[in-house]
Amino acid sequence: MPKHYNPNDTYFRQAQKQGYRARSAFKLKEILKKFPTLLTKRKSNILDAGACPGSFLQVLGEESRGGKICGVDLQKIKPLPKNYPAELCLIQGDMFDTETEEAILGFFGDKKADLITSDMAPKTSGIKSVDQWRSIELNQRVLEICESLLKYNGNLVTKIFKGEDFEEFWVDEFRDRFEKAKTFKPRACRDRSVEMFLIGIGWKG
Numbered sequence: 001m002p003k004h005y006n007p008n009d010t011y012f013r014q015a016q017k018q019g020y021r022a023r024s025a026f027k028l029k030e031i032l033k034k035f036p037t038l039l040t041k042r043k044s045n046i047l048d049a050g051a052c053p054g055s056f057l058q059v060l061g062e063e064s065r066g067g068k069i070c071g072v073d074l075q076k077i078k079p080l081p082k083n084y085p086a087e088l089c090l091i092q093g094d095m096f097d098t099e100t101e102e103a104i105l106g107f108f109g110d111k112k113a114d115l116i117t118s119d120m121a122p123k124t125s126g127i128k129s130v131d132q133w134r135s136i137e138l139n140q141r142v143l144e145i146c147e148s149l150l151k152y153n154g155n156l157v158t159k160i161f162k163g164e165d166f167e168e169f170w171v172d173e174f175r176d177r178f179e180k181a182k183t184f185k186p187r188a189c190r191d192r193s194v195e196m197f198l199i200g201i202g203w204k205g
């Protein structure tokens with residue numbers, strides 16, 4: 001029997017209790033624990049695409065030990081507290097726009113990112129195949145962004161909806177662009193959800 005959908009599940013309650021803006025915080029925590037080499041360098045430059053409401057940013061701040069963190073979203077991200085542990089820039093913009101890319105590079109002082117995270121999700125239409133294809137398009141854009149904004153040997157964590165086009169994207173477009181590439185579904189992703197994360201370690205440029 002499938003479990004009932006429960007928006008107020010354990011992770012939701014934990015997020016509220018621990019002051020995270022969304023339950024997604026636990027997905028990123030789990031990813032960083034499972035793949036510790038994603039974020040080893042002190043003072044990394046990190047781009048978080050699709051950052052609203054900001055729980056990935058909270059976790060990245062805790063884990064990054066300084067550095068510069070840039071959060072971008074179509075929606076306005078509410079400022080984080082003044083004692084945020086890294087230099088932070090919040091941009092309301094579309095990751096498909098070149099102005100957004102320029103603003104990110106400007107903040108990083110024309111240096112590239114050590115780590116890019118993307119939790120971007122399309123506005124869901126309710127039609128599974130359409131939503132999954134849109135998620136692939138977002139990820140194709142993430143790879144384009146890597147070309148202009150990710151350092152050689154940098155790392156990527158990106159969310160994708162697994163569907164019929166996934167395998168082709170994974171094999172033909174994603175896997176070989178990194179020294180090591182893995183798929184991972186954190187326990188904090190809902191059981192019935194088709195979402196999972198692609199982990200790219202060592203961008204070949």
Ligand SMILES: C[S@@+](CC[C@H](N)C(=O)[O-])C[C@H]1O[C@@H](n2cnc3c(N)ncnc32)[C@H](O)[C@@H]1O
Binds near residue numbers: 022
């Ligand atoms: C699941 S939410 C992100 C949650 C966030 N990672 C957190 O931890 O709080 C997905 C976000 O992707 C954003 N998004 C979708 N398409 C985008 C685009 N083209 N450019 C920027 N953000 C986008 C949406 O506005 C939405 O806020």
